[in-house]
Amino acid sequence: xxxTLAHRALQAIIVLIGVVLLIFVMLRIVPGNPVETMMxxxxxxxxxxxxxxxxxxxxxxxxxxxxxISSAVRGDxxxxxxxxxxxxxxxGNAFVNTVILAVFAALFAWIFGIACGIxxxxxxxxxxxxxxxxxxxxxxxxxxxxxxxxxxxxFAFKLHWLPISGTESWTGFILPAIALGWNSxxxxxxxxxxxxxxxxxxxxxxxxxxxGRGPTGVLLRHALRNAMLPVLTMMTIQxxxxxxxxxxxxxxxxxxxxxxxxxxAISGRDIPLLQATALLATAVVIFGNLLADSLYSVLDPRxxxxx
Amino acid sequence: MKKFISLFIVLxxxxxxxxxxxxxxxxxxLRTAILYDIRTMDVAKTTDxxxxxxxxxxxxxETRPAKNSSDVVKSxxxxxxxxxxxxxxxxxxxxxxxxxxxxxLTASDVQYTFERLLKIADQNTxxxxxxxxGEAVMKKEADTLAGxxxxxxxxxxxxxxxxxxxxxxxxxxxxxxxxxxETTSKAAAFGTEPADTIGSGPYIVTEWISGDxxxxxxxxxxWGTAPSVKKLxxxxxxxxxxxxxMFLSGExxxxxxxxxxxxxxxxxxxxNPDVQMVNTPxxxxxxxxxxxxxxxxxxxxxxxxxxxxxxxxxxxxGIFRGNAQKENGIIPTGVWAHSDDMKGFxxxxxxxxxxxxxxGYAEGEVTFELSMNSTKASDNVKLVYSYISSQLKKIGITAxxxxxxxxxxxxxxxxxxxxxxxxxxxxxxxxxANIMYTFxxxxxxxxxxxxxxxxxxxxxxxxxxRAIVDDAQREAEYKALDKKLIEEDAAWIPMYTELHxxxxxxxxxxxxxxxxxxxxxYAADVTLK
Numbered sequence: 001x002x003x004t005l006a007h008r009a010l011q012a013i014i015v016l017i018g019v020v021l022l023i024f025v026m027l028r029i030v031p032g033n034p035v036e037t038m039m040x041x042x043x044x045x046x047x048x049x050x051x052x053x054x055x056x057x058x059x060x061x062x063x064x065x066x067x068x069i070s071s072a073v074r075g076d077x078x079x080x081x082x083x084x085x086x087x088x089x090x091x092g093n094a095f096v097n098t099v100i101l102a103v104f105a106a107l108f109a110w111i112f113g114i115a116c117g118i119x120x121x122x123x124x125x126x127x128x129x130x131x132x133x134x135x136x137x138x139x140x141x142x143x144x145x146x147x148x149x150x151x152x153x154x155f156a157f158k159l160h161w162l163p164i165s166g167t168e169s170w171t172g173f174i175l176p177a178i179a180l181g182w183n184s185x186x187x188x189x190x191x192x193x194x195x196x197x198x199x200x201x202x203x204x205x206x207x208x209x210x211x212g213r214g215p216t217g218v219l220l221r222h223a224l225r226n227a228m229l230p231v232l233t234m235m236t237i238q239x240x241x242x243x244x245x246x247x248x249x250x251x252x253x254x255x256x257x258x259x260x261x262x263x264x265a266i267s268g269r270d271i272p273l274l275q276a277t278a279l280l281a282t283a284v285v286i287f288g289n290l291l292a293d294s295l296y297s298v299l300d301p302r303x304x305x306x307x
Numbered sequence: 308m309k310k311f312i313s314l315f316i317v318l319x320x321x322x323x324x325x326x327x328x329x330x331x332x333x334x335x336x337l338r339t340a341i342l343y344d345i346r347t348m349d350v351a352k353t354t355d356x357x358x359x360x361x362x363x364x365x366x367x368x369e370t371r372p373a374k375n376s377s378d379v380v381k382s383x384x385x386x387x388x389x390x391x392x393x394x395x396x397x398x399x400x401x402x403x404x405x406x407x408x409x410x411x412l413t414a415s416d417v418q419y420t421f422e423r424l425l426k427i428a429d430q431n432t433x434x435x436x437x438x439x440x441g442e443a444v445m446k447k448e449a450d451t452l453a454g455x456x457x458x459x460x461x462x463x464x465x466x467x468x469x470x471x472x473x474x475x476x477x478x479x480x481x482x483x484x485x486x487x488x489e490t491t492s493k494a495a496a497f498g499t500e501p502a503d504t505i506g507s508g509p510y511i512v513t514e515w516i517s518g519d520x521x522x523x524x525x526x527x528x529x530w531g532t533a534p535s536v537k538k539l540x541x542x543x544x545x546x547x548x549x550x551x552x553m554f555l556s557g558e559x560x561x562x563x564x565x566x567x568x569x570x571x572x573x574x575x576x577x578x579n580p581d582v583q584m585v586n587t588p589x590x591x592x593x594x595x596x597x598x599x600x601x602x603x604x605x606x607x608x609x610x611x612x613x614x615x616x617x618x619x620x621x622x623x624x625g626i627f628r629g630n631a632q633k634e635n636g637i638i639p640t641g642v643w644a645h646s647d648d649m650k651g652f653x654x655x656x657x658x659x660x661x662x663x664x665x666x667g668y669a670e671g672e673v674t675f676e677l678s679m680n681s682t683k684a685s686d687n688v689k690l691v692y693s694y695i696s697s698q699l700k701k702i703g704i705t706a707x708x709x710x711x712x713x714x715x716x717x718x719x720x721x722x723x724x725x726x727x728x729x730x731x732x733x734x735x736x737x738x739x740a741n742i743m744y745t746f747x748x749x750x751x752x753x754x755x756x757x758x759x760x761x762x763x764x765x766x767x768x769x770x771x772x773r774a775i776v777d778d779a780q781r782e783a784e785y786k787a788l789d790k791k792l793i794e795e796d797a798a799w800i801p802m803y804t805e806l807h808x809x810x811x812x813x814x815x816x817x818x819x820x821x822x823x824x825x826x827x828x829y830a831a832d833v834t835l836k
Contacts, residue, residue, distance in 0.1 A: 036717040045721075047428055083517060084347045084499055090517060149548065157552050164553050165544060167519070254544045256518030264343075264518075267682050269714035 005294055012286045019282045020072075020275075024065055027271050034081060034269040055081075068275070078272035082264065087276045090261060095280070097167055098257035101249070102242035104177030109184035110235055116185070117192025117231075118224065124197065132189065139186030148179040148252040165254035176253040180246050184238045191234060195227040202226075233292045240288020244281035332560075332814065335525075335537030337833055339561045340544040340553065344518050349498025350482050351427040357481040358541065358827035362523055363407075364484030364506035367398065367417070368475050370736050370822050372587075376641050377737045377822035379476045383412070383485060383507075393470030393776040400461040406487040407511045407526045414463035418455045419488035421465075425452075431482035437474070439466045470774040472781055473738030480735045481827075509534050509831050518543055523830065534831035535816075551575070560815050561833065563826060564808035565589075569628050569687065576810050583811040588804055590641045591733035591742075591824035592634040593688075595695065595800035598726045598758040603673040608666035609704075610797035614652030615659035616698045619802050626690045631803040636789040637742060639804055641822070644739040644785035651793060651801055659702045670703035676726040678719065681710035684729075691729055691802075723754040729802075733824020739785040740773045747792065748773070760798050765791060 035052045052058050056067065071078065077087035116136060120129040139147070155175060156164040163172045199205065200223050208222045247259035258277055265273035332338065345356035348363070369382040381387075386399040404412040421435040425444040435441050439454025454466035467474065477483070486497075487505045494503035501512040501521075509531060510523035523539040542559075544550045547566045554562040555575070564572050576582050597604040597613065604610060623631045635651030638644050663673065679692050696706045706727065711719060719725050735741050740748070746756045747769040753760045760766070769788055775781035792798045807826070811818055819832045 033718050034714060036714065036721055047432075048721075050428065082346055083344070084352065084496070085517060093517060152549070152552060157556050160556065164556060164558060165546075165549050166542065251545045252549055254519075254542065254546070254549060256516070256543070260518065260545065267713060 004297065008290055008293055012290050015286055016279075016283055019286075020069075020279060021065070023275055023278045023282075024068060025061070027274060028061060028064070034271050077276040080265075080270055080273040082268035082270040082273065087272045090273065091258065091276055091280060094256055094258045094261045097255050098243060098246075098250075098259070100167075100170075100173055101176055101180065101246065101255060101257060102239060104173045105181035105184065105242050105246075106235070106239045108177050108181035109188055109238065112181075113185035113188025114192050114228075114231070116189035117196060118219070120189065120193040121196040121200070122219070129193075133193070136186035136189040139182035140190070142182070144179055144183065144246070144248045145252055147182050148176070148249060151175045151179050152252070165252075167255055172253070173255075176246075176249045176255060179252075180242065180249040184235075184242070187238070188231060188235060191231050192227065195230055196223055199223045199227040229296065233296050236288060236292035236295060240285050240291070243284045243288070333538070335535070335835065336540065337536040337538070337561065337815070337830060337835065338540045338542070338559050339563070340542045340550045340559055341563075342543075342545055342547065342550075342566050344543040345515075345521070347498040348501075348504045348512065348515070350431055350484050351424050352429050352498060354430050354482070355825075356827075357825055359504065359512060359521070359523070360481045360484040360506075361508075361821070361827055362510040362539070362830050363504060363508045363512055363526075364481075364486065365404075365412075365508050366479055366481070366483050366485060368479040370476065370479040372819060372822045376643060377590075379479050379737060382479075383417075387475065389776075393467075393472065393774065395464055395466045396474060397464040398462070400463075401530065402461060404507050404530050405528050406490070406505050406507050407528055408487065408490060408505050409528065410487060410489060411460070412485065412487070412507050413460040414457040415460075416488045417463060417485055418452065418457055419491070420483070420485050421455060422450075422452055423486065423491065424482075431480075434477050434480070434483060437467050437469070437471060437477075439468055441468070470776055471740070472776050472778065473736075473740045473773065476736045476738040477741075480823075481825075482735070510539065531831075535834040536830045539830045554810060554812060557812060560812040560835075561818065562810040562812075564810055565805070565826060569626070569630065572630070572808060573628055576808075581813060583815065585809045585811060585818050585820060586630070586806045587820040587822075588632060588641055589733060589807040589824055590639055590737075590804070590822060591731060592637075592639045592804045593691070593729060593731040593802050594634075594637075595802065596725075596728055596730055596758050597675075597797075597800070598724070599761055599798075600723075600759045601675055601726045603668070604675055604727065606666055607795075607797050608662050609668070609673055610800070611652065612659040612662040612666075612702060613699060613704065614797055614800040615655045615662065616702045616704070617652070617695055617800060617802065618654040618698070619651075620654070622691055622694055623803055626687050626694065627803070627805060630806045630808060632806065634801045634804050636793050636801055637746070637799060638739045638785060638789050639734065639742070639824075642734060642737055642739055642742070644782045644789075646786040646789060648786075649789060649793065652797075656701055663702060663704070668703075671705065673703070674705040674707070677706040677708045678716070678725050678728045679708055679710050680713060680716040680728075682713035682716070687805075688729060688731075695729070721755055723759055725758065727758075735823055735825070737822065743769050743785060743788060744773055747788075747798075757798060760792075760796070762796065765796075 035048050035055065035057065056064060075088055079085065080087050080090055083090060116132040120132045123129045152164055152175060155161050162175050166172050205218060205223055208218045247263055250257040250260040258280060261273065262277040265277055345359065347353050347356060348359040350360045365383050367382060367384045368379050370377050371380050383401055383404060384398045385401050388397050400414060406412055421438060422444055424432055424435045425441055428445050432445060436445065438452050440449055440452045443449035444452055457463045484506065490503055490505045491497050497503050501515055504512045509526055509529045511526045513522045513524050515521040520540055520542040525534065525537040544553065550562060551567060551571060553559045564576065576584060597610050599605045619633050623629060623633060632640065634640065636646060636649035677692060677696060692708050696708050699706045732742055745752060747753055747760060747766055749770065750766060753766060772781060772784045772788065775784060793801060807820060809818060809820060814836055816834045816836045821828050
């Protein structure tokens, strides 16, 4: 199994290097001069030429790439063109918020998703099942900005229970986490229900019942444990997606996270910031998938043996 | 299972009851929001982010609102005189001014401020470049400005390369905020750290959390009258709807309604007894630019026909619901050389068609690209684009709207090859040169900013108008130039200026928006209840 994991880790690193190169080249070949964007309409051609030179953008592409790589491995991703601050500092601050939001959203999605899935499976085709599956479907189908605005209106604007935006206290993360996690919760609930219902049909469940296990014991110890394998994989991938930045949620709730930073970098053609945020998002997704693979191997003995 | 469902419900209730009811805001606190975070606090690197410079630094003069216009008033200077040739200005600084760190503000700090703008050579170099030796400092051929003489701590003189009667007005621009030479020269990255952002104005920056908020507090060492607002928190709220909800629920005290949808302003703010509305003309204008190198647009008859096909009143009523005013010339309402006699273009579709026919163009022959910056154009401006395109279709002109993202836009615009676009200009200070000289004062400016306006004699006159010392003569010249450029040459199609609307919450007693065309404000102009 260790050999498989090492092989996959190596693959992940190669993909990451490829992505770095791709992002680097793409940002430099697309039309438009980032210096002109940064300087605005008041800059004269001499100033633009001087700034282009100072920022090293007049150097050959290969030289720029090696300079970037040598700085990046030392943790120096340059200075943001649009915000004038070190990129590592900007990303560090934003990533903290993104991690908190992702953890809150994942907790919400997993607790409510799994709970809804179990209840729906147990109460199959009854009113409770229909209500929970309806709410899950709503979460999956409703655009995030709609659920965000709906939650903001009810719980912040009308009831004044939670802040409308901002992250001054942990309560500021509750509404965005629900808005963001609702979609994942819906997916988790539906998958938990489906896999649990399938598992409950297996012979070994009847065996467990015949041995005198109570319904809760059969459900939690035998059925759920096996039903959770695909759900767990999905949850890991969901979490890496949440960590790579949630643009709409961060914008609506004014959370200074990686997603918002990335949008800012795109609109300002801020190459250092865009490179770093794209790299971070890619790394999180690649290593999230690697983690999902590893977890699956650990939890499923069949895969472990194959490895 | 019942236990499980109960636990589920309890968890949901717990989440909902994690109520964080906002405490009453502290006395003296003003809370507002901006859509995008500032890039820097340094005016040497921005022409947009002026709220901190305006509130933390002082200038030699200030532009203050006056009835239907503004006055340039002395701020850090108590006295000044101009030499007979109009070239040398002698200034006396106010005694006893100190920066917020306690060090004295002297004439050397003023000199440092001028030279620093040139040495950084990034933004706002135009004004110090007028001083003798400015070019040499900017090109690193000299270390100090030859035209800047410091006599003692409170006396200095500035000699210009050419007379400029609007020089005191220029010095009131936020661009000319006076910095502390000692602190600024030692700062590793001035403009990014609150600790280095030392001014002599009414406020001190205490924190700036990128992408989140920044805070200003009252500067106890400030020389002027103590303001009602003792603390200002400016939050970065990138979603206009969220700003709206925050204001209406009392989380913001003042809201810039420029960012809100007109329909929301009409339905939610106007006639709302809990909201006090303040509006001021955004001194400046929005206009249509047409490239005079373009096959069809180089013909003044085509440009005039375009002007005649646009019903500005319809734009004002239909798109802005009356929250804008018509502008007929280049010099906007509220600027001292503005002329009420300007007629602009009278809406006349048949007249426009006849003019095109007279110019020899068949219906459908005239076609050009109407370029739009999709990143920055507001929803209302996008509607203006659609309106212009549909109006031109009525007279047989095809104006194809093409969207560009910001950087592609900047590239094409700076090349002078853009065929046509809608642009806006907000006045920085009350002098007609701020708009006339910027757009028509030199061949280089004219290429990019006025899309290749070709008349060199007019460009020379615009440049020379800055040097006219006699106010009456200068005013007459600017009015004549405005008439020539618009009514004869149709160099621009002037359209409208939006009214700048603000909503004041229950904690605010009054607010006087600043005069100039940019959106930032002086916190000292807000009085809390």
